[in-house]
Amino acid sequence: MAVDRREATIPVAAPPSTTEPAAGAAIRQSSLWQDAWRRYIRNKGAVAAGLIFFIICLYCLLIPGFWKIPGIWTSLKGYDPNAVDFSQSYAGFSLDHPFSTDKFGRDLFARVAQGGQISIAIGFAATFMILVIGVVYGSISGFVGGKLDNGMMRFLDALYGLPYLPFAIITATIFGYSFWGLVIALTIASWFTTARVMRGQIITLKENDYVRAAHALGARWYRVLFRHLLPNTLGVILVFVFLELPGVVLGEAVLSFLGLGIGPPKASWGTLAQDGYSSYLAHPYIIVIPSLAIGWLILSAFFVADGLRDALDPRASEA
Numbered sequence: 034m035a036v037d038r039r040e041a042t043i044p045v046a047a048p049p050s051t052t053e054p055a056a057g058a059a060i061r062q063s064s065l066w067q068d069a070w071r072r073y074i075r076n077k078g079a080v081a082a083g084l085i086f087f088i089i090c091l092y093c094l095l096i097p098g099f100w101k102i103p104g105i106w107t108s109l110k111g112y113d114p115n116a117v118d119f120s121q122s123y124a125g126f127s128l129d130h131p132f133s134t135d136k137f138g139r140d141l142f143a144r145v146a147q148g149g150q151i152s153i154a155i156g157f158a159a160t161f162m163i164l165v166i167g168v169v170y171g172s173i174s175g176f177v178g179g180k181l182d183n184g185m186m187r188f189l190d191a192l193y194g195l196p197y198l199p200f201a202i203i204t205a206t207i208f209g210y211s212f213w214g215l216v217i218a219l220t221i222a223s224w225f226t227t228a229r230v231m232r233g234q235i236i237t238l239k240e241n242d243y244v245r246a247a248h249a250l251g252a253r254w255y256r257v258l259f260r261h262l263l264p265n266t267l268g269v270i271l272v273f274v275f276l277e278l279p280g281v282v283l284g285e286a287v288l289s290f291l292g293l294g295i296g297p298p299k300a301s302w303g304t305l306a307q308d309g310y311s312s313y314l315a316h317p318y319i320i321v322i323p324s325l326a327i328g329w330l331i332l333s334a335f336f337v338a339d340g341l342r343d344a345l346d347p348r349a350s351e352a
Contacts, residue, residue: 072344079340086333093149114147115298123316132322145323151301155215156282162220163277164270167227175235176258192225201284210293219284227273234266268345275338279331286327302327
């Protein structure tokens with residue numbers, strides 16, 4: 034009988050790790066938002082989009098005011114967004130006028146930044162109002178439920194049947210073609226989806242065990258709503274900021290392009306595109322530059338929203 038003389042391999046226990054925390058040492062913990070931030074910065078596309086979004090906002094915020102600071106540029110008048118100089122009409126691209134000039138000789142580098150200030154400000158103001166109305170309406174509907182929920186949703190379905198652009202035009206005509214008139218018009222025409230999504234979130238969250246436990250312990254309805262339900266929707270609200278903002282900016286641009294926006298001498302990206310429409314064959318850059326600004330802002334905001342959704346809800350990216 035043959036005997037296998039090969040040595041048997043006997044597993045040996047690994048020595049205790051020297052990197053284990055000492056007794057009594059504090060274990061580093063991370064919150065939900067810290068975990069979400071780490072997941073977000075691993076998404077290179079979302080980080081690049083966030084950087085582009087920040088650069089566009091910084092450009093729109095700073096450039097229109099630089100012409101007032103002595104010593105920034107040699108030709109300060111050229112960077113005044115509203116300075117008219119007919120001798121510089123369609124001056125072409127140069128260091129003094131990086132985006133050239135319009136038919137009045139106004140510098141487009143500063144005009145596009147000034148228009149971005151107004152467009153982005155309208156976007157953020159209308160988005161904030163959309164979130165306030167949508168969160169309040171959707172929370173009440175989802176939390177109360179029953180006949181009230183059914184009636185509020187049927188009213189929302191009726192509003193969904195209204196076409197967006199004519200509804201916004203009629204509302205802007207009523208409230209006036211001003212900054213706050215456009216904010217109110219775009220808010221009234223855009224808050225439906227936020228309310229519906231918030232209602233669904235509240236209905237889902239109120240079925241969790243911790244909410245039932247709060248009810249069993251005698252917690253009042255307002256404590257359940259404001260302590261246990263609404264804080265758990267902050268992630269969804271943050272994502273919706275970057276989902277609603279592009280739609281509002283695009284809606285303002287469409288209204289301004291149709292002549293229903295901010296009046297001169299101020300301008301938004303939509304009015305700048307309208308100015309370039311009459312001369313786009315001879316000078317196409319006048320309409321292309323603000324259109325590219327709108328496109329970059331919308332795309333970057335959508336990528337940021339997508340990255341935030343994956344960071345705040347990892348199950349969505351896995352699915």
